[in-house]
Amino acid sequence: MRDRLLFTGQLLFTLLVAAFLVVPAGLSIAAGVTVNYFRGIASGVTLEWVAQVWELYAGTILLSYVIALATLAVTLLAGVPAAYALHVRSGKISRMIEELITLPVAIPGLALALALLLTYGGASEFRRSWLFILVGHVIFTIPFMVRSVMAVFATVDVKTLDEGAASLGASPWRRFRDVIVPNAVPGILAGSLMVVTLSLGEFNLTWMLHTPLTKTLPIGLADSYASMRLEVASAYTLIFFIMIIPLLVAMQLFADGKQTR
Amino acid sequence: MSHRSFVGLCLLPLAVVTAAFFLLPMARLIATGAEGPQGLAGYLAILVEPRYRATLINTVLLATATTLVTLIVATIVGMFLQRHRFPGRSILIAMLTFPLAFPGVVVGFMIILLAGRQGVIGDLSSHLTGQKLVFAYSIYGLFLGYLYFSIPRVILTIMAAVQKLDPGLEEAARSLGAGPWAVQRDVVLPALAPAFVASGAIAFATAMGAFGTAFTLATNIDVLPMLIYTEFTLAANFATSAALSVGLGVITWFILALARSFSGSAVAAAG
């Protein structure tokens, strides 16, 4: 009897928390396709708001994808080899470098953005281009790629695999290509999903670094929240959900797959 | 090419990117913080100047409250979900974790939909009491926003920690005569301590430094990130905003480093 009561109590509490998280998201999705949110769903269902968002903000969506993919490319090129180097050279200096490159994760994006603005704000060509935002995103996301790949290295004993390939005559580059990278694929994939998701949703840095001509999706969202009617803001949020949820699902499936393997 | 130089080459791209776009700017930021009229003393302003100090205290209180409430809520929910199997459980878990990737701005909008001028809470309260309850645009709204942000990730951490818990520990405690509450108090909660520290630190650091949610709710909420933002963009007070953001960075870094030295695992803030 007491167990039953306890179970019910906990279940109700959990449902309440779930409602707190899900209800506003549901409201936002509903509002995005409702003719008039104030009058409720009874006023009819429409895609007008979504179309309006597309008209107004298509550029931000496109730029967000461009920046996310460019961020991914840079983090792959710089992060994966670095993860390997930091793993095989397990000295004090490596730990310090690791600590250093992880710092941007611990420092608020606002501080990072200010630092970039103070240093490169004068370089107007660079400042005005989307590359300025790219730089911020790379610094912010690269630790996630490095960590994710290093986590895999820690479980597959790459050091011995590397030595094994070397004993068969493979040069360092061949070893990296044939043995190290293929065995790091789970970490690279997990890191990539993380990097793209973070980049698509990044606001703290981006708000400081953007210009009127380099607006990303979260910037557009903030803009719409401040100045557009609720239905448009909701429709825009809906589009963001549609973009981000497949990534989340992929990440979840990935994590589950790792557990069952 | 020797293996040593190959490994060095592997580090090169990252080293260049980090040096140019992180180390150099951070050095510049720290230098700028000391370039104000007060010089190096500008760094003390965050503690000495009453207005800044009040904001700092406000921010720390908010972050502390967020951390405590998040931990309590997430522990109850996480332990419940990991301990029981019932129909609909996986859907419930999905519902509880899907806000994980929402950026701060979107979280702010969620809070507006809950407690804003057209929010459900206001509708409900005006139906029930005739009073329309609207608190999204205040520090309470921000508090709710940070809960919204932190609860999903802390639930995940707690669930993972509970799953890893050795059931033998609990059984051993019961074999020694401990009742259900004593088992929770003496065995289960202490075993979860590293998870509490790690996820609590993330919640705290996020609530200290995040900017998007506060920005969406209102620009006049009195917290540190908003102060830095207004000093920089509205007052063009570069030195102060640099000093303040260095201070904020040191605080969040310190909290996360402390947590990591306790829990031994990687801990990162999210924004």
Added chain:
Amino acid sequence: MSTVGGHGAAVDIKNCGKTFADGTLALEPATLQIARGETLVLLGPSGCGKTTMLRIIAGLEQPDAGGTVLFDGKDMTSLPIERRNVGMVFQSYALFPNMSVAENIAYGLKIRGMPKTERAARVAELVALTNIAGLENRRIDQLSGGQRQRVALARAVAIRPGILLLDEPLTALDAALRERLRGELNRLLRALGITAIYVTHDQAEAMELGDRIVVMRKGAIAQIGSPREIYFAPQNRFVAEFIGAANILETVVENGQLVLPGGRLPIHGAQNLSEAVVMIRPETIGVTSADSAHLSGTIDSVSFVGDRQRLVVSGAAPKPLTIDAPNTIQAKAGERVGLSIAPDAVRLLPPES
């Protein structure tokens, strides 16, 4: 069989020591020659420097300044492992999880630019030789421990290395499998005629596989010799105790005889000594009736272990003697027995070692 093996190379190690970055001396400068086609076993407890020695020969570690490694007279010291043409079997096997069994075996050949058809033929040859036919397309995580061991061996010899290096290749397996693979490995090494250097902490492995054994201790070579020399003529107390079971006695000598509490024991080569440290193997002590014996004692315990029985006899020597007796004799605890030990069976050890 000769088509399978490479030609063995001779190995010359001169003055190779190793000090790690943190200052610990892993290996004192050591000099060692290994003949073509010889199987040399590096044997010792963990931390004795045997793996460091192997890794220096492999080219995975650089020896301290002054050390050189020669293969067939050519200086290899500064060459990394990928340019030494050695085959190596790792303790964890280091099989590439991203490649199939066949791809693993063929990898070294691919690196060497061997055409695909030749590669396939060579893989088929090795698969047959190591008894893993039918597993070619398996993934590594679908193999048992014994199968992995064979794939690792096939991959290492596929490239016809001059020298085969084996780092505790059987340690990860269970006892029964280890014994079976030991026999297979022995036949294979003989058939290939390859120079092999084999690291192990298991003396049974060392005895069966080694043409010569290098016993190592605390970073230094304790003794080099054939398995028989190591077993019957240990040069010091460490080797005597590490290999097999041994009774070590420290006692007074009079007129070339050991003076023991239970009687006197004549030995060779102690004419001029007044004290001696000696080793007696348990299986060289015979059990007789107490009445006529020169040396006698009391049985403390009898443990029946199947093929023999192990007795502990006190009162004969300063400390209880361990004796391996045939399983046919009757022995009871508390019984007085005589002991017969041939003078040849008593081995003098240097006093302080």
